[in-house]
Amino acid sequence: MKIDGRHYRTLWVAADGWTVEVIDQTLLPHRLEIVRLATVDQAAEAIRHMTVRGAPLIGVTAAYGLALAMRADPSDRALREAAQTLGATRPTAVNLRAAIDAMSAELSRVDPERRASMAYANAGRLADDDVATSRAIAEHGLPLIRKSRAGAGPVNVLTHCNAGWLATIDWGTALAPVYLAHERGLDVHVWVDETRPRNQGAALTAWELGKAGVAHTLVVDNAGGHLMQHGLVDLCIVGTDRTTAGGDVANKIGTYLKALAARDNDVPFYVAAPSSSIDWAIEHGASVPIEERQGEEVSHVTGEADDGRSARVRVTPRGTPVKNYAFDVTPGRLVTAIVTERGVCAASREGLQSLFPEHANQRPS
C-alpha cells in the first residue's frame, strides 16, 4: 500500500540482497522507521517485541529468520535451533508455527550448502503468496460489503485490532475488502476499535486507513455494542490469529465481545482468514494456547507527548496487579462467515472443508 505516494510492503529484502528490512510498527503512528534484521535472533526479537505483528506477517518474518540463520550456518543443528528460537516467540498465531515447520522440513532434506538460497527463495514465495492471498480475500469480501449497504450513506464497517496491510505483507486480511471497496468507489466508513492494551486500532489501523484516504472514526473498545444497538454498524470484519478446523476463531482479545454484540443486534460478523491461519489439527477454540503478555502493556501507555517526544505514562496505582491476555476465542456459532482466499464459507468444519477438501481427512489430534 502507499504511504505518502510511495508503495511499501511491511517487509522486504534489502538492497544488499540478504538482510531483511521491516517497518518498525512499535513506532507508528508517530514515526515511520525501517529496521534491518541481519540475524535469526534479531528476527525473533522483532516478532517478540512486536516490531512486526499480525499473524501473516510474523509467519513470513519467521521464514526470513530461518533464511538468515541458514546464511550464517546451514548445519542441521543451526536449523533446529533457529526453528526453536523463532517458534518460541509467540504462541497463538498458527502461521508462525506452520511456516517454520514447513520450511524446516524442506530445508532438512537438502544439502547444507543449498539451504540458504532455498530458504530465501521459499521465504520470498511465502511473501508473494501472502500478497496474492490478501488480494483474493479482498475480491471475495467485497460483495459482502456491497450487500451490507443498509440505505443512503456509507457502508459502516467495524473492525477490531489491526488486520490491515500492516498485519500482512500487503493489502491486509480484514481490511483488504475495505481497500478494494474504496478503490472501486464504494462509499465505505470504518469504525476503528482502539484495541487495548497495545492500541493497534488507534495506532495502526487509524494510521493506515488515514494514509489510504478511507473514512474512519476511532472509538474505544467499549463502544461497539452501543454503535450496533443504534444501527451504526452494517457489518463487522476482523482478522484471526488461528482458526480451528471446527470454525472457532482465536483473535485479538475483545473480538468475542464484539461478536456477541453483533449477534444480539443482527449485524453480520465476518472473519477474514487466509488458509495459513487455519489450524487443521485443532477442532475447538478451547485448545488454542492464549498468550499472556507483560502487565506493563496495560498499566503503562506509550505515545507522543505534547513536545513531540515519545513518552510513557502509568495510568494505574504503582504496583497494581495486572493480567494481560492477548487473545480470546470467538465460537464459530457467532461467526456469520469466514472469508478465505478461496471464497466465503460457514464457520464450521463442513464450511471450511468445502473450500479446502484436501484437509477433509485430517482429523484433530
Added chain:
Amino acid sequence: MKIDGRHYRTLWVAADGWTVEVIDQTLLPHRLEIVRLATVDQAAEAIRHMTVRGAPLIGVTAAYGLALAMRADPSDRALREAAQTLGATRPTAVNLRAAIDAMSAELSRVDPERRASMAYANAGRLADDDVATSRAIAEHGLPLIRKSRAGAGPVNVLTHCNAGWLATIDWGTALAPVYLAHERGLDVHVWVDETRPRNQGAALTAWELGKAGVAHTLVVDNAGGHLMQHGLVDLCIVGTDRTTAGGDVANKIGTYLKALAARDNDVPFYVAAPSSSIDWAIEHGASVPIEERQGEEVSHVTGEADDGRSARVRVTPRGTPVKNYAFDVTPGRLVTAIVTERGVCAASREGLQSLFPEHANQRPS
C-alpha cells in the same frame, strides 16, 4: 472509607462551615488532593470536568452547588440560574436532575432569606441518605456474593468503571457489597476493567480497592469475555447512571458488552442501583440521553511519567476522527437482578415496583 488509616468521604463541608471540599478525582491515583468549591460555577465545573463523578456523588455535589448559590444570592432568579447551570453539566445520570429539581422546588416555596440554610440542610441530608443507601445496598448485595462462591478459593467479582466509594459519598454502590464481604472475612477478589477512555477502573477502582486491602487484578475492557469463558468470574456487579422504570440500565460505555458475555456464559450480572438513579419517567433505555464527550479523552492518555510528573501522550495519528460515547444501555433482559437499598428485585417494571410501590402509578411520559 479509609485512606492510609484516615476516614474520608468524597465530599464534605469545610471547617469554615460553608465551602465544600471534594477529593479531586482527576488526579487519582497519582495524587490525593482536596479541592475547595466556593461558588455554584465552581461546583458545576467540578462536575463537568469530572473532579467529582459517579451518579450519586454528582447529585450531592449539585445539591451543595445550589446551597453555594443561595448563600451568594437567594433570589428566585439566582435559584433558576443555578439550577440551569448545574443541570447542564452532564446529561445521563438522573440523580443530578432529580436532586436539582427536588431542591429547587422546595427552596422556591420558602422566603429567600431562609433558602441558604435550608439548602445546606437538604444537601447534608442528601449526603447522609446516600451513605445509608450505599450501606443498605451492601447488606442486600452481600448474600449474592456469598451464594456465588463456585468452589475453593475466592469469589471472583468482575466490575466495570468505578462504582465504589469514590462514586458516592461513602461505601459505593457496586463495590459496597464487596467491601462488606471483605469486612466480614469473605475471600473476595475483584477483576477491575480498565474502563476506557477515562480509565476509572485502572485509576480509581484499583486505587480504592488497594487502599482497602481487597484483592484485585486489573484487566483491559476487552478481557471480560475471555475471563467468563474460562470460569474465572463468579458474578458481575456494576453501578448505573440511570435505570429506567422498565429495568434497562444506562451505565458506563462497555457495560452492555459485559452483560452479553455474562449471559453467554451463565454468569450472574447484577446492577447496584440506589433508587435515586431510577428514572420512573422513562420506560425504555432508548430514551436515555447518552452523553458524548471530547475526542481527546480517547486520543490522549494522561498518567504519571517515569519521572513522577503528570504527562499526557497522544496514541493516535494527529487529527484522527474520534467519537466518544460515555454510556451505553444494557437491556433489562440481560440483568439478573437489581440491588437497591430496599432489597433485590428483577430488572423489570414489576420487579422495581415490588420494592417501590409508591411509583406504581407513575407512568412514563
